[in-house]
Amino acid sequence: MSISTFLKEKNCQGRESEILNFYHILTYILVYLGLFATSFYLLSLFSYYRKPRKTTDKKFSVSIIVPAFNEEKTISKTLQSLLELDYPKDRMEIIVVDDGSTDSTYSQAKRFESNIVRVIRKDNGGKGSALNAGIKVAKGELIASMDADSFVQKDALKKMVALFYNDSVMSVAPSVGIIEPKGILRRIQHIEYAMGVFLRKSFSTLNAIHVTPGAFSLYRKIFFDKYGGYDEHNITEDLEIALRIQSKGYVIENAEDAVAYTRGPRYFRELMIQRRRWYTGLARNLWRYKSLFGPSRGPLGTLVLPAAVIAIVLPMILVIYQVIKNLDDIRRNIILLQSIDFRFKDLWEYNSYIFEQIILSSLSYPLFLMSLLFLALLAGYLIFAKRITGFKERWQLNFVLFFLLYYFLFVFWWIVSTAYLIFNKKVIWRKEKHEAG
Amino acid sequence: MKQDNSIYLRRYIYSFFIATFLFILVFAIADSFTHISYERNARESEVIRSYITDLNGYFKEQSCSDQLIFDASLKLDNVGNRIDLLEKRFGKSDQRVVTQKKQYAELQHTHYLIIQRLNKYCGAKFITVLYFYTQAKEESDANEQASFILNAFKQESPERIMIYAFDSSIGSGIVGNLKTWYNITSTPSVLVNQENKIDKLTHISQLDPFLKEVR
Secondary structure, three states: OOHHHHHHHHHHHHHHHHHHHHHHHHHHHHHHHHHHHHHHHHHHHHHHHHOOOOOOOOOOOEEEEEEEOOOOOOHHHHHHHHHOOOOOHHHEEEEEEEEOOOOOHHHHHHOOOOOOEEEEEEOOOOHHHHHHHHHHHOOOOEEEEEOOOOEEOOOHHHHHHOOOOOOOEEEEEEEEEEOOOOOHHHHHHHHHHHHHHHHHHHHHHOOOOOOOOOOEEEEEHHHHHHHOOOOOOOOOHHHHHHHHHHHOOOEEEEEEEEEEEEOOOOOHHHHHHHHHHHHHHHHHHHHHOHHHOOHHHOHHHHHHHHHHHHHHHHHHHHHHHHHHHHHHHHHHHHHHHHHOOOOOHHHHHHHHHHHHHHHHHHHHOHHHHHHHHHHHHHHHHHHHHHHHHOOOOOOHHHHHHHHHHHHHHHHHHHHHHHHHHHOOOOOOHHHHHHHHO | OOOOOHHHHHHHHHHHHHHHHHHHHHHHHHHHHHHHHHHHHHHHHHHHHHHHHHHHHHHHHOOOOOHHHHHHHHHHHHHHHHHHHHHHHHOOOOHHHHHHHHHHHHHHHHHHHHHHHHHHHOOOOOEEEEEEEOOOHHHHHHHHHHHHHHHHHHHHOOOOEEEEEEEHHHOOHHHHHHHHHOOOOOOOEEEEOOOEEEOOOOOHHHOHHHHOOOO
16 A cells, blocks of 8 residues: 555545435435334234234135246246145135147146146237136135246245235235245346235234235135226236235235245346336336325324335436445546556555554444345345245245345346336236246 | 323333443443444554654664565555544544544654655565545545546555555644645645645546556
8 A cells, every 4th residue: 555545545435425325315315214124023923923813713715826928947846836735625616727839738727627626728818818717707705816927835824814804904915035046146036026925914913015026815705796807907916916905995915924936037037027027017006096195094104105105216326326425436436547558566555554544444434234134134034034934945046146146136127117117118018927837 | 081191101211221231232332332442442542653763773784675664555554444443433523532642643654765765775666555634524525536547446456555644734843844845735635656646536447657666
């Protein structure tokens, strides 16, 4: 380290101090809101677990609808897992709706046909229309929707049905995990879903669940009879139905110990298409159900939904700023390196200084300590998820990958989705499923 | 169905207190670490003072041994690093930082005098670079570039090139005297080997002619 490096560092800091203040203020706002929301969720969870759990012993009749479009690789496993469910077989039926598949999905599903399993075929119309076709012929008091690339734990249905303890409970969502979380993107999704276990349970204690997972969710049939089926033009029908249930003032429960597993996209492009659909769907549906914002809707309107919006907007601003700043730093460094004819002899010395600086000063920076605090909270969420659901996967590496990469991916997906929204580009459900194969 | 927020009111209040407590706690912990760092630096100041005494003694002995001066150079750099960290934590106008920078200027000045003596009486071939700057915002780009170039220049022969950076805005008597002595009227300004003044250092090639002396 030489004296001039000392100068250089100092001067850089001085030049950017005003922008950094803006950056820091936004970050502190985000951190404070994060702490506030997390405290609220934790208090709600503690309060929930202190009281006896409300359940019913009634064995409702259940119709499980499996919409399928070109799912020949997974449909057999999905049906097998449903047939193995620990639930009275005379109280359940499985309806596979082949939504105009062009592969062998229909014939594969047909092999399972019995007094429990029915297979119907229709022209391609999207997931919502396939679910509606199933609801139309369903006989059960409860309707379960299940993705054809997912499977459930044996006792999941039993645990979920037990939560329809009164007439206001209109839906029950399970916990969702990722099948075989291998590869960087699936590992990141594994942590994201595990975090979702904690959040969904917290939201359920506040009646603030706003998404019922497409992988496996239960609804009272009476709701569809009264308020219509799935919105067939909606690209995130599972989100829309949950918001509709909330808007009608009903309750969505969560059986955190009932686990459904889904197959997370493996490749970046697949994941991008999925997230683009989810996020444009989320934005459109939140706008459609904007009446859910506000004090009249309890914690859903005053905290959960506003916090979700803030947790999208602020990181977007911060990450965009950070990326622009980094690009500007690269540009400036190139100019500086030009002024020394790219004599890289200096670089090692510079890096050793940075290392020393990190060791000596990190703990003095509030933002670094706040990152540690959130890391600890995240670890707490994961321990909760592991304990409740019995997830077997090791999560240490996934945790590190998530912490390092998630927010950049999250913001990237949101930027793309926002562009789609602004330019009013069409996002469809089928394309993603088809490509995700 | 409307929900009654009042049943959650107590929870909102508790959450507010917990979040506020944690938020303040984080700042308090960060501040504690900052204080520990400052204390550490303050102790280091004592070492700096004793080093000034050693260097003065060395200066008086008129020794031609290189070893002590190499050690001193290393210590000088470390002190510079520490002050840099302090400045980042407390800000450039913080009195503690200004005090340490004044001591640092004093130490650099002593070191500079010894190097001059070694050059003059022991036939050493140290290149000395005095770099004068201020904290003025309009100078920041020029400062950044000059610092970067000087840093790279130093790496050409770290043991033979001695760079001394002086902040003219801290009100140090030593810095003022040096500026008067060498007729430095504007900043940033670079003075190589006492007599070669470069007012606008924009490329390392402007310093290349001096490298011949150490090669």
